[in-house]
Amino acid sequence: MDFSDLDILDEFFGMGDDSNPLMMLIWILPIILFVFYGQRIQLIITSGDIKKKLVQLEQFRNDSRSELIEYIKKDLGVKDDVTQKLDRIFDYFTIMPIDIDPNGIIPKIHRLIRSREDTTRKQIQLLFSEIDTMEITKIQNLLEIVTYLQLLHKIVRHLFLTAKKQNNYPLILPLQMMLPFIMEQAEALKDAIPAFKLGQPIGDGIGPLVVGEMMLDTKKQRVEFETVYSESKFEGRKLILLKAEGPFATVGRPAEAAEFLVEKSKPDIIVMIDAALKLEGEDSGTVSQGFGAAIGGIGTDRFKIEELATKFDIPIFSIVVKQSVKEAITLMTKEIADKAENVKTQVHEMITDNTSHGQTALVIGVGNTLGVSQ
Amino acid sequence: MYNKNENMESYTLEQCGSCTNQFKRKFSKGDFVFKIMSKCSSCQGQVVITKIFADTLIP
Numbered sequence: 001m002d003f004s005d006l007d008i009l010d011e012f013f014g015m016g017d018d019s020n021p022l023m024m025l026i027w028i029l030p031i032i033l034f035v036f037y038g039q040r041i042q043l044i045i046t047s048g049d050i051k052k053k054l055v056q057l058e059q060f061r062n063d064s065r066s067e068l069i070e071y072i073k074k075d076l077g078v079k080d081d082v083t084q085k086l087d088r089i090f091d092y093f094t095i096m097p098i099d100i101d102p103n104g105i106i107p108k109i110h111r112l113i114r115s116r117e118d119t120t121r122k123q124i125q126l127l128f129s130e131i132d133t134m135e136i137t138k139i140q141n142l143l144e145i146v147t148y149l150q151l152l153h154k155i156v157r158h159l160f161l162t163a164k165k166q167n168n169y170p171l172i173l174p175l176q177m178m179l180p181f182i183m184e185q186a187e188a189l190k191d192a193i194p195a196f197k198l199g200q201p202i203g204d205g206i207g208p209l210v211v212g213e214m215m216l217d218t219k220k221q222r223v224e225f226e227t228v229y230s231e232s233k234f235e236g237r238k239l240i241l242l243k244a245e246g247p248f249a250t251v252g253r254p255a256e257a258a259e260f261l262v263e264k265s266k267p268d269i270i271v272m273i274d275a276a277l278k279l280e281g282e283d284s285g286t287v288s289q290g291f292g293a294a295i296g297g298i299g300t301d302r303f304k305i306e307e308l309a310t311k312f313d314i315p316i317f318s319i320v321v322k323q324s325v326k327e328a329i330t331l332m333t334k335e336i337a338d339k340a341e342n343v344k345t346q347v348h349e350m351i352t353d354n355t356s357h358g359q360t361a362l363v364i365g366v367g368n369t370l371g372v373s374q
Numbered sequence: 375m376y377n378k379n380e381n382m383e384s385y386t387l388e389q390c391g392s393c394t395n396q397f398k399r400k401f402s403k404g405d406f407v408f409k410i411m412s413k414c415s416s417c418q419g420q421v422v423i424t425k426i427f428a429d430t431l432i433p
Contacts, residue, residue, distance in 0.1 A: 198384075198401070200401065201407055201426050213408070246406070247406035247407070330428070331384055332426065333427060333429075337426075371406045371426055372407040373408040
């Protein structure tokens with residue numbers, strides 16, 4: 001057969017003629033499609049991915065909710081139906097104080113947070129005829145996990161549905177960018193549940209672990225709600241050791257306790273030990289020293305400690321152990337636990353380097369002391 | 375994809391205060407760090423839980 005004479009191709013696709021209308025249509029149609037419907041196409045593609053993540057988030061929320069309800073019913077033997085009460089607690093919201101005039105906002109936030117904590121604790125106590133502090137604190141933390149997962153799910157769903165409803169592609173872009181970080185947090189929260197149920201130490205507990213060891217064989221005294229302190233000596237220096245009361249799942253009230261102890265003992269330095277989020281590329285368990293108050297949370301505790309340090313002119317030194325979000329709230333890894341001795345040595349060095357004989361150092365182990373006594 | 379967490383197990387490390395002998399075992403409910411355990415079998419010193427951590431599963 002002679003293929004050199006196939007004019008049909010030329011006729012339809014204008015191989016030799018640029019002005020063929022069919023060929024022009026083939027080129028122009030996609031251009032028109034992308035100019036007018038490009039964003040919608042992108043929206044459809046992005047939506048598929050977000051929808052999958054949204055289903056996953058909902059699953060995390062449902063699983064954590066079921067696990068908590070099951071824990072209360074099976075492990076703690078509550079026979080009444082607590083589901084309705086718990087669902088109400090999961091939906092608690094906090095209205096932050098007005099910040100148009102930020103002067104004096106910190107005490108307002110501080111009071112608001114404490115009020116929420118106290119109310120939740122009372123609500124938990126009301127669910128049981130008898131419950132010990134360990135279980136109250138564990139349930140309080142588990143409640144926070146479910147509440148936070150529920151909030152994440154609601155926010156992501158709201159942003160997604162709004163963008164879909166309005167066919168607004170630019171609105172979905174920030175969500176698409178933030179979603180990997182949100183999912184990382186959500187997965188960490190979901191994975192944190194077993195440690196809280198079993199009362200195991202979490203990565204965030206490295207500060208209390210170090211200070212707890214330093215407190216062994218000393219007289220422990222309660223200084224604030226779920227917060228203990230003791231005194232000891234090290235190379236002629238007086239040490240005031242402060243941490244949340246373990247092995248409960250609590251961070252205690254370090255700022256209020258520090259206020260009392262600084263007024264009482266007038267320390268010459270404050271040393272804070274805490275877990276810190278590592279940067280990508282940094283190794284877990286890396287120990288770093290620095291200056292300033294190493295304490296997380298909403299910021300009120302840090303504010304109070306900084307105010308104290310300024311008022312009494314006390315330098316604050318910090319030692320942090322780097323870890324990921326997941327490592328901070330799940331069972332402490334071996335890499336992090338093995339750093340406790342190293343951190344303790346660095347605390348002692350810090351004290352000897354920055355104080356002289358007869359001086360006093362306040363050492364605060366910051367973090368959730370779940371599964372770590374003293 | 376290899377998931378590190380799939381092979382993780384929680385362990386409790388007990389240490390004698392006198393002879394510093396260490397004993398690693400699987401975590402059991404009720405364990406917490408600095409919990410006072412029984413007397414040491416070799417020197418009758420006080421055994422205390424010094425660490426609870428996640429580590430790769432021992433086959």
